Amino acid sequence: MMPNIAVLVKRVPDTNAQILVSGDRVDLSNVKWVMSPYDEYALEAAMMHKEAQGGVVTAITLGAPECDKVLKDAKAIGVDRIIRVWDDSWSELDSNQTQMALTSAVKEISAEVVYCGKSAADTGAGSTGPGVAERLDWASASNIIGLEFEDSGIEVIVPAASGNARTGISLPAVVSCDKGFCKPRKPNVKGIMMAKRAQVEVLAAEIPASGINIVSHTPPPQKAPGQTFDGATNVPAVVAALRNDANVI
Amino acid sequence: MSETVVIAETKQGMLHSVTAELVSAANALGSAPTVIIPGTSDSAAAAVAELAGVGRVIACVGDCFSTYDAASWAKAVDTCAPAGIVVCAASQNGKDLASRLAARRSISVVQDVVAIDGSTLTQPIFSGKAMQNIVLSGDAVISIRANTFAAVGEGDGAEVTVMNQSADIATAVREMIAKANERLDVAEADIIISGGRGMQDPVNFVDLERIADALGAAVGASRAAVDTWEEIPHSMQVGQTGKTVNPSLYIAVGISGAIQHLAGMRTSKYIVAINKDAEAPIFKHADYGIVSTWEEALPILESELKALLG
Amino acid sequence: MLTYEGVDFYDIESQLSEDEIMVRDMVRDWVDEEVIPNIEEACREGHFPEEWGQALGEMGVLGMTIDEKYGCAGMSYVAYGLVCQELERGDSGLRSFASVQGSLAMFPISAFGSEEQKMHYLPKMASGEWVGCFGLTEPDYGSNPGDMITRAVEDGDDFVLNGAKMWITNGTVADVAIVWAKLDGVIRGFIVEKNDAGFSAPEMTGKHSLKASVTSELVFQDCRIPKNRILPDVKGLKGPFSCLNNARYGISWGAIGSAQACFHSAKEYTLSRIQFKHPIASYQLVQNKLAWMLREITKGQLLALHLGRKKDDGSWIPEQISLAKMNNVDMALEIARMARDMHGANGILDEYPIMRHMANLESVKTYEGTHDIHNLILGRWITGIQAFTRDL
Numbered sequence: 011m012m013p014n015i016a017v018l019v020k021r022v023p024d025t026n027a028q029i030l031v032s033g034d035r036v037d038l039s040n041v042k043w044v045m046s047p048y049d050e051y052a053l054e055a056a057m058m059h060k061e062a063q064g065g066v067v068t069a070i071t072l073g074a075p076e077c078d079k080v081l082k083d084a085k086a087i088g089v090d091r092i093i094r095v096w097d098d099s100w101s102e103l104d105s106n107q108t109q110m111a112l113t114s115a116v117k118e119i120s121a122e123v124v125y126c127g128k129s130a131a132d133t134g135a136g137s138t139g140p141g142v143a144e145r146l147d148w149a150s151a152s153n154i155i156g157l158e159f160e161d162s163g164i165e166v167i168v169p170a171a172s173g174n175a176r177t178g179i180s181l182p183a184v185v186s187c188d189k190g191f192c193k194p195r196k197p198n199v200k201g202i203m204m205a206k207r208a209q210v211e212v213l214a215a216e217i218p219a220s221g222i223n224i225v226s227h228t229p230p231p232q233k234a235p236g237q238t239f240d241g242a243t244n245v246p247a248v249v250a251a252l253r254n255d256a257n258v259i
Numbered sequence: 260m261s262e263t264v265v266i267a268e269t270k271q272g273m274l275h276s277v278t279a280e281l282v283s284a285a286n287a288l289g290s291a292p293t294v295i296i297p298g299t300s301d302s303a304a305a306a307v308a309e310l311a312g313v314g315r316v317i318a319c320v321g322d323c324f325s326t327y328d329a330a331s332w333a334k335a336v337d338t339c340a341p342a343g344i345v346v347c348a349a350s351q352n353g354k355d356l357a358s359r360l361a362a363r364r365s366i367s368v369v370q371d372v373v374a375i376d377g378s379t380l381t382q383p384i385f386s387g388k389a390m391q392n393i394v395l396s397g398d399a400v401i402s403i404r405a406n407t408f409a410a411v412g413e414g415d416g417a418e419v420t421v422m423n424q425s426a427d428i429a430t431a432v433r434e435m436i437a438k439a440n441e442r443l444d445v446a447e448a449d450i451i452i453s454g455g456r457g458m459q460d461p462v463n464f465v466d467l468e469r470i471a472d473a474l475g476a477a478v479g480a481s482r483a484a485v486d487t488w489e490e491i492p493h494s495m496q497v498g499q500t501g502k503t504v505n506p507s508l509y510i511a512v513g514i515s516g517a518i519q520h521l522a523g524m525r526t527s528k529y530i531v532a533i534n535k536d537a538e539a540p541i542f543k544h545a546d547y548g549i550v551s552t553w554e555e556a557l558p559i560l561e562s563e564l565k566a567l568l569g
Numbered sequence: 570m571l572t573y574e575g576v577d578f579y580d581i582e583s584q585l586s587e588d589e590i591m592v593r594d595m596v597r598d599w600v601d602e603e604v605i606p607n608i609e610e611a612c613r614e615g616h617f618p619e620e621w622g623q624a625l626g627e628m629g630v631l632g633m634t635i636d637e638k639y640g641c642a643g644m645s646y647v648a649y650g651l652v653c654q655e656l657e658r659g660d661s662g663l664r665s666f667a668s669v670q671g672s673l674a675m676f677p678i679s680a681f682g683s684e685e686q687k688m689h690y691l692p693k694m695a696s697g698e699w700v701g702c703f704g705l706t707e708p709d710y711g712s713n714p715g716d717m718i719t720r721a722v723e724d725g726d727d728f729v730l731n732g733a734k735m736w737i738t739n740g741t742v743a744d745v746a747i748v749w750a751k752l753d754g755v756i757r758g759f760i761v762e763k764n765d766a767g768f769s770a771p772e773m774t775g776k777h778s779l780k781a782s783v784t785s786e787l788v789f790q791d792c793r794i795p796k797n798r799i800l801p802d803v804k805g806l807k808g809p810f811s812c813l814n815n816a817r818y819g820i821s822w823g824a825i826g827s828a829q830a831c832f833h834s835a836k837e838y839t840l841s842r843i844q845f846k847h848p849i850a851s852y853q854l855v856q857n858k859l860a861w862m863l864r865e866i867t868k869g870q871l872l873a874l875h876l877g878r879k880k881d882d883g884s885w886i887p888e889q890i891s892l893a894k895m896n897n898v899d900m901a902l903e904i905a906r907m908a909r910d911m912h913g914a915n916g917i918l919d920e921y922p923i924m925r926h927m928a929n930l931e932s933v934k935t936y937e938g939t940h941d942i943h944n945l946i947l948g949r950w951i952t953g954i955q956a957f958t959r960d961l
Contacts, residue, residue, distance in 0.1 A: 026505065026526075026572050029388035036389050042574060079587075086591060104367040105358070132385055135370040137358035140329055144362035149429030150329045152355045167436070169351065170327065171271050176434040183429075190447065197595050199629030199642040206588040221367035221399055225379060225392045233529075238537070238548035242555035248531060248547045249563040256529045256546070257406055258450070258508040259474065259568065482920065493610075498920075518841050518915070525841070 011161075013065040013181070016121035017056040018112060018142075019049045019084055021077045022132040034226035045080045048127025050194040051187040053084055055125045055157055058192060062159040066090045070115050072108055074098075078210045085205040086197035093119070093211045100217070102224060107217040109141040114215035116142065123164070124184040128153045139186030149183040155191050167191075261398065262343030263292040266336060266360075267307055268353055272324075274303040277348050279310055279410035284403045285346050286312045286411070287375040293317060294417075295340050297324045297332060304419045311414030321425030326432050327352050333359035334426035342398060349402035361400035368400045369393065373407040387528075442468075445497055448477030450508045451527075453497055455481040455520070457513020457534060458553060461490035466557045467512060473564040479504070481511075481520045498523035512553050516541025533557070573601060573658070576829040578867045581874055585647065592644065593651040595628060597658075604659035609919040611781040615774070617662060618781075619742070625656075625667055626697020632675035639679065640692030646880035650822030650873055657823035658830045661929035662782030664823040668937075669738045670694065672815035674701025677747050677758055680811065681803040686760065690745060699744040702770075704734035704761075704787045705809045711736075712942050712957075715806055719750040719789065721759060726796055728752070728759060730767070730789040736936070740770040740785025747800075748787065749809050758800035758808050767792035778932040780925075814887050817937045818880055821893035822873045824933060825866060827926045828901040831908035832862045834921055838912050849911075858907055865900040872896060888950040895943035902930040 023029065023041040030037045045053075056067045068091040069084035071077045081092035095111045103111070116124055124143075129136035136152065143150030155174065156167030163180040179185075197205075234255070239248065252259050263285040268275040274296070285292035291314035294307050301318035308316045319339040323331035337360055347357040349371045361368035373390075374381040380401060384391045445451055452474070454467050464478065471478045479497040497504050498520040509527035514520060516532065516539055524530070525544060532545035535552045542548040549556055575582075575597075582590060603624065611618055625631055630652045635641035642648075649671070657664035675694050678686055693699040710717045719732025730750055740746065746761040746768075761768055773784045800808070836859060839850035849855050876893045879885040905927035909916040916923045934940050942957075949955045 023385065024572075025386065027385075029385045031389055036385070082587065082591070086595075105361065105369075106365060106367045109362055133370070134383070134386060135358075135368070136354050137361070137368045137370060140355045140358040141362035141368065143329070144333060144359040148330075150355075150359070151430055152329065153351060165433070169438070170432075170435065173435045173437050175326070175432045176436060178431045178433055179429070196599065196628070197591065198627055199592060199595075199633060199644060202588050202591045202595065203642065203644070205591065206586075218365065219396075221397050222369065222393045222395055225394055227384070228390045228392060230383070230387055230390055233546065236530075236542075236544070236546045236548065238542050238545070238550060240537070240550045242549065242551040242559055244549055245551075245556055245559040246563050248549060249560065249567065251547060252508065252529065252531070253567060254406060256508075257404070258529050259564070518838075522837065522841055 011063045011065065013059065013063050013123060014119065014121045015056045015059050015065055015067045016116050016119060016124045017049075017052050017067060017069050017084070017089070018124065018126035018138065019053065019069050019071050019080045020046045020127070020130045021071065021073055021080045022046045022130055025131050031227050031229045034228070036227045043076070043079065045083055046127050046131045048129060048131075048187060048189060051189050051192060052125040052127050053087065053089070054192045054194040055185065055187055057088060057195065058157070059123065059125075059159055068093060068119050068121065070095065070112060072096065072103070072111050081210050082205040082208065083197070085208045086201035087195050088201060091119070091211065092208060093213055095213045095215050097214055102220070103217065104220045104222045105135070105137045105141060106221050109138060109145055110217050111215040112138065113142050113145040115213050116146065118213060122182045126184065126186050128186045128188050136186065139184050143184035146182065146184070149179050150185070151177060151179055151183065152186040153188045154185055155188050157185070157191060261288065261290065262341060263288050263290045264340045264343050264345045265292040265294045266340070266345060266347045266353070266356065267294055267296040267303070268348040268350060269296070269298060269303060272298055272303070274306045275348070276410065277350070277405050278307065280405065280408040281346050281348060281403055282310050282312050282411045283408040284372070284375060287408070288344055290314070292346065293341055293343075295319050295336055297321070297336055299324050301419070301421050304421070308417045308419050309413055311411040313414060313417040315417050316419045318419060318421045320421055320423050323425045323428050328428040328430050329355050329359050330429035331426035332356055333363055335424045336360060337363050338424050339422045344395065344398055345400040347400065347402045349404045354402050357400045357402045364398070364400075366398045366400065367395070368402070369395070370402045371404050372401050373404045442471070443475075443477035445477045445479040445495060445504055449506050450474045450476035451479045451497070451504055451506045451524075452476050452510040452512065453479035453481060453514060454484055454512050455514030456483040456487055457515070458484065459513075461488040463553070464491065466553070466561070470557065470561050470564060473561060473568055481514045511541055511545070512557065514541055515539045516544060573597070573833055576832055576863070576866055577870070578863055579871060581870050584874060585651070589645065589648045589651060592630070592648050593655060596630065596652050596655040599624065599628065600655055600659040604663060608660050608781060608922075609925070612660070612925055613919065615776070615780045617666065617783050621663060622666055622670070622700060623697045626695065629695070631667060631697055632671040632679070632691065632695050634671075635675060635679045635691065635695070639687055640695040641675075645877070646818065647874065647877035649819060650877045653819040653823035654826035654829070656826065658826035660781055660925070661823065661827060661933050662779045664819070664826070665738045665779060665782050668816045668819050668823070669703055670701050672819055673703030673812045674745060674747050676815050677800060677803075677808065677812050678760070681758060681800040681808060683801055685797075686800070690760070694745065700739055700742050701745045701747065702737050702739040702743040702785070702787070703812065704737055704740075704746050704748040706734060706736050708733060708735045712939060714749070714809060715756070717749065717751065717756070719748070721750045721752045721757065723752075723796075724793075727793045728796060728799065730759065730761070730792040730794065732789050734787040736773070737770070737785045737787050739783055740787050741772040741783050743770065746770075746787060748789070755804050756806055756808065758803060759794060760798040760800070761789075761792065761794055765792055765794050778928040810887070813937055814890050817890050817894040818876065820933060820937055821876065821890065821897045824897040824901040824930070825869050825873060827930060828862070828866050828869065828904040830922055831901075831905045831926055832859070832866060834923060835859065835862065835908040835911045838915070838921070842913070855911060858911055862904050862907065865904060869897040869900055888946055891938065891943040891946040894937065895940050898930060898934050899940060902927065902934055905930055
């Protein structure tokens with residue numbers, strides 16, 4: 011079978027990092043950078059696919075040279091090829107540009123299946139997986155919480171309105187991964203030494219003009235000071251506040 | 260002023276109330292939208308036509324809409340929907356469809372919009388630790404967070420057209436499985452409800468479990484509870500030597516809020532405390548504190564949440 | 570508690586290579602996920618989880634400076650130091666396992682063993698399948714190993730060993746023991762395997778320190794081993810001392826990890842603990858203590874890093890290792906004690922790691938050369954006069 015497997019990975023600020031807004035832009039100069047957490051599950055899915063059916067795994071990222079780190083991290087757990095898509099003239103790419111660049115790389119390596127995290131920890135958007143699938147005219151399944159490999163494709167479990175849907179998909183397809191359905195393997199020293207020696211292939215791509223203009227970044231609205239209510243009769247008011255003010259349920 | 264298109268949100272074929280908020284968002288962009296309602300029949304179209312602020316309604320009818328399939332939905336909806344700024348719900352499927360639609364049209368997608376001010380759209384970034392304000396330089400697909408726009412009320416009735424538009428589905432649902440009732444681990448969950456020694460008996464944790472089920476939350480415990488009761492395992496412990504958690508919502512029931520527990524959860528986005536002792540230190544850290552016994556508060560909390568979330 | 574992100578005030582990280590950082594982070598993450606949530610229980614039970622030894626093997630950090638040809642990582646001494654630092658941030662007993670396995674059991678085989686011995690033992694020890702230990706110290710011979718009484722005599726195709734060793738980390742669970750004994754009055758190294766006749770390794774119990782670690786006696790009663798088990802290439806104290814130098818080097822980094830854990834806990838605690846309406850971190854006496862801790866940790870880090878680079882380019886001398894080991898362990902123990910004080914009564918609970926580190930560091934200060942022995946090693950280097958014994 012020997013499938014050609016691609017996995018998209020992204021370098022993002024650690025989810026515990028303090029995000030400062032300085033002037034009208036976020037200041038990321040002091041944050042710790044990590045691989046976006048859901049991408050670790052996508053990487054594991056890609057490696058599991060290779061273990062099940064053979065083939066080659068290529069990790070792809072879009073970004074400036076400092077993004078090589080997440081590719082090296084992917085190499086340390088055993089991916090075969092590592093590719094970064096970038097042009098030094100690029101900055102603040104919108105979804106359209108991002109997806110075109112990544113799609114171009116996926117096409118260039120002739121991948122037959124693409125795994126990615128369900129959303130990136132910085133944007134929380136979740137657009138890349140389905141967007142890349144559309145540009146490739148492939149099937150897509152998002153937010154998967156289960157994965158099995160079959161001769162004719164893959165079977166995934168995705169959350170649906172009335173429960174979880176066990177769904178069959180023929181390849182080629184793009185699969186975006188939630189966490190929990192597998193345990194991301196850890197690197198070991200051998201992998202780290204291979205990563206040290208590995209070469210990142212840098213690819214160019216054609217992208218259109220941006221469709222959005224970032225005007226500013228602002229700090230989040232201030233949380234209201236804490237309030238204490240006397241008596242259980244206040245529970246409904248608190249529930250309403252959690253929904254309408256805090257937006258957490 | 261751009262044309263706007265709203266993709267109505269449906270749930271199991273029925274119109275979802277958030278659609279009225281999407282229309283409101285489209286109105287904020289300065290236009291009365293064309294509302295596309297995908298479905299296997301046009302049964303929901305009439306309800307949409309009754310909403311205020313709607314330009315016209317197109318019922319996009321096709322077999323492919325019997326279950327969610329990204330590729331076919333994008334194809335079919337794209338054919339029915341005119342050009343313009345497309346407005347979707349920022350639900351799981353809404354965002355997915357929004358991405359494919361935008362990609363299909365080679366335009367940007369802007370997810371989780373929470374405010375529209377003139378031509379400036381605002382979306383949260385870094386899990387809401389900052390806000391991003393953007394303007395569009397052309398058509399785009401945007402998704403709107405629930406509960407951020409007031410729903411429009413009733414209108415005069417808009418024109419309804421039916422377009423029969425299906426597409427080949429690319430994924431095949433083989434079986435529906437009930438959502439597993441596995442307890443989420445506290446380290447993984449976005450919402451946690453924890454019990455302390457104030458629960459008085461480990462059997463009372465079942466009341467917390469029911470609320471956790473309603474919320475899709477994990478159940479945690481303070482060290483005091485874990486140390487006192489064998490039945491409460493260490494894996495549930497939140498606090499210094501238990502797990503450090505960072506959920507969007509942390510509900511502490513019968514927990515005093517002494518420093519060791521606090522250290523484990525103080526970075527939670529929102530903290531709700533239920534404790535019968537008004538002097539309990541946890542109230543200093545809670546966004547919403549309720550001074551009450553858990554026996555009185557939990558049943559009300561459970562019924563309110565079930566009513567709200569279904 | 571905020572996630573641990575290292576204590577690195579002088580940006581040591583900027584001096585590390587990409588792979589050294591990745592190895593450090595690999596162990597840091599593993600310690601956070603597997604060790605810290607379980608270490609207090611292991612300590613209460615006085616139990617070293619075997620699976621941790623295997624996990625270290627899988628990560629490839631056992632004997633990690635030894636050549637790749639023997640299934641080892643072939644990485645730098647700085648990388649080894651970083652691994653020790655992260656392990657000991659978890660627990661000194663855990664780092665002791667790795668020190669013993671790598672520097673005291675695998676190292677002598679790689680430095681002094683025959684090619685067959687290396688190929689036979691090293692790969693399985695690197696993977697963690699075989700656990701090693703190092704038998705030098707005896708009940709009556711600690712700082713004075715040269716006068717040891719464990720002896721070996723030739724008998725046909727075998728050596729027969731008699732004697733006893735004490736305070737041996739990993740002994741009871743070891744598959745392989747590197748035992749130093751006198752053959753015709755000269756100290757030689759012997760490889761003893763756990764099933765050899767006449768060899769037993771009872772566990773020592775009742776420890777208040779290094780509780781999550783196996784400490785044993787090694788007992789040799791007419792213990793018979795084939796002649797090919799002798800380490801051919803070394804005679805005299807030079808053998809065990811070169812192993813100890815390696816282990817001591819790792820400990821100079823490890824102690825930093827322990828100090829970092831105590832500092833991190835003290836900082837978090839004092840920021841959260843409110844007394845007289847303010848967090849105690851806002852009071853001057855507390856800030857003084859935190860600043861002192863940071864100074865000592867920073868100095869210790871620079872010492873260890875520079876020493877590591879000298880280990881890597883071969884320009885080191887043993888006295889430099891003595892200085893680093895004694896300084897860093899001493900500062901770590903003082904930091905642990907200070908941290909306990911800053912945690913108030915909470916500091917005595919195993920809710921916080923402080924007293925576990927404090928108790929562990931008492932052992933670390935004594936083993937691998939006591940604090941005062943290292944003092945004398947430096948004194949001899951400075952003055953040219955040995956002060957270990959009255960026989961000048």
